[in-house]
Amino acid sequence: xxxxxxxxxxxxxxxxxxxxxxxxxxxxxxxxxxxxxxxxxxxxxxxxxxxxxxxxxxxxxxxxxxxxxxxxxxxxxxxxxxxxxxxxxxxxxxxxxxxxxxxxxxx
Amino acid sequence: xxxxxxxxxxxxxxxxxxxxxxxxxxxxxxxxxxxxxxxxxxxxxxxxxxxxxxxxxxxxxxxxxxxxxxxxxxxxxxxxxxxxxxxxxxxxxxxxxxxxxxxxxxxxxxxxxxxxxxxxxxxxxxx
Numbered sequence: 001x002x003x004x005x006x007x008x009x010x011x012x013x014x015x016x017x018x019x020x021x022x023x024x025x026x027x028x029x030x031x032x033x034x035x036x037x038x039x040x041x042x043x044x045x046x047x048x049x050x051x052x053x054x055x056x057x058x059x060x061x062x063x064x065x066x067x068x069x070x071x072x073x074x075x076x077x078x079x080x081x082x083x084x085x086x087x088x089x090x091x092x093x094x095x096x097x098x099x100x101x102x103x104x105x106x107x
Numbered sequence: 108x109x110x111x112x113x114x115x116x117x118x119x120x121x122x123x124x125x126x127x128x129x130x131x132x133x134x135x136x137x138x139x140x141x142x143x144x145x146x147x148x149x150x151x152x153x154x155x156x157x158x159x160x161x162x163x164x165x166x167x168x169x170x171x172x173x174x175x176x177x178x179x180x181x182x183x184x185x186x187x188x189x190x191x192x193x194x195x196x197x198x199x200x201x202x203x204x205x206x207x208x209x210x211x212x213x214x215x216x217x218x219x220x221x222x223x224x225x226x227x228x229x230x231x232x233x234x
Binding site: 036053 | 142144151152153154157168169170171204209211213214218219220221222224225226227
């Protein structure tokens with residue numbers, strides 16, 4: 001199985017900050033990676049797929065990059081509604097796997 | 108509006124069975140691959156399994172942790188997805204989400220991303 005390791009696991013930041021979350025895959029997954037946002041008690045929401053394609057309706061302050069084994073999710077200017085947990089996911093091969101999550105909290 | 112609504116969760120004893128359902132509306136159900144994903148209390152997301160669309164003969168794939176115990180099926184006539192869970196264990200306790208998948212073509216294949224999610228249904232396995 002492909003393991004995804006996110007860093008950091010916990011991030012404290014302020015409104016207006018630029019933040020970056022990294023996701024590393026245990027083997028190459030080309031660009032077949034997605035990012036999801038989850039708020040407490042809610043279902044996850046697709047933000048980015050194919051590593052860098054923004055899902056319809058997602059604000060442009062979110063961006064993704066990377067290929068192979070290293071990927072990043074960047075939020076250019078944090079807004080209050082962005083404080084949540086973020087997960088990366090690989091769809092390159094079965095079984096589909098998720099990273100352990102990065103919890104983004106208000107400083 | 109595209110919508111998924113899960114039902115069927117509840118409390119069940121270890122070794123018991125439960126059948127979850129996911130009612131779909133607002134899209135052509137038979138065209139889409141569908142997934143089940145679960146989240147244990149305080150934990151991350153875990154993929155449970157997938158069923159392909161009608162055009163791909165409703166083929167299924169499962170996580171190793173549930174293979175042989177869980178079964179995914181589709182009822183096109185009712186626009187419904189089901190997850191039959193047998194031989195339940197305490198570690199199956201989780202919120203279970205269904206998700207419809209967006210297919211993106213690349214490198215000769217379609218790759219699938221979870222673009223619409225239900226709100227989830229809670230399964231508790233406990234004596």
